[in-house]
Amino acid sequence: xxxxxxxxxxxxxxxxxxxxxxxxxxxxxxxxxxxxxxxxxxxxxxxxxxxxxxxxxxxxxxxxxxxxxxxxxxxxxxxxxxxxxxxxxxxxxxxxxxxxxxxxxxxxxxx
Numbered sequence: 001x002x003x004x005x006x007x008x009x010x011x012x013x014x015x016x017x018x019x020x021x022x023x024x025x026x027x028x029x030x031x032x033x034x035x036x037x038x039x040x041x042x043x044x045x046x047x048x049x050x051x052x053x054x055x056x057x058x059x060x061x062x063x064x065x066x067x068x069x070x071x072x073x074x075x076x077x078x079x080x081x082x083x084x085x086x087x088x089x090x091x092x093x094x095x096x097x098x099x100x101x102x103x104x105x106x107x108x109x110x111x
Contacts (some may be wrong), residue, residue, distance in 0.1 A: 027097035030069040033062050033082055033107040040066030041109050045083045048095075052076025073097055082107035 029048055033041040044062040052074040060068045075097055082090040087109040095103050 025075055025099055026072050027075060027099065027101040027103065028069060028071040028073055029078065029080060029095065029097070029103045029105055030067070031104050031106040032066045033068070033109060034066060035087075036108060036110050040064075041084065041087075041107075042066060043084060044068075044087075044107065044109065046070065046107070047081045047083070048073065048078045049081070050074075050076045050078040052078075075099055078103075080105045080107075082109060084109055087111060 033044045033046070035041055040062075042062050042064045044066070045059060046062065046068045047057055047059045048070055049057045050073075053076075058070050058073070060070050062068045078095040078097060080092040080095055088111070090107050090109060092105050092107075095105055097103055
């Protein structure tokens with residue numbers, strides 16, 4: 001009886017804490033993209049690349065407030081690139097993501 005109870009408690013702990021441990025191995029990159037005068041930039045393509053990604057690149061587009069967020073990124077080192085036609089492409093290298101961390105990477109787009 002005691003063995004069954006112990007097995008039940010272990011199984012319950014795995015169900016409760018398992019998802020938290022799995023998600024702790026991921027991070028996210030988020031920020032705001034502005035122009036050189038400080039105005040927000042909607043429609044900017046933001047791409048993150050890393051050897052840690054199976055697909056090697058993930059992308060998002062800034063919203064009407066110039067904000068973006070790329071979630072569920074495996075722990076690793078990333079390059080973040082900001083692209084919008086008519087503006088100079090911007091790049092941030094060596095962005096290190098650790099477990100449960102959100103890296104705030106902001107972009108400034110110049111003509």
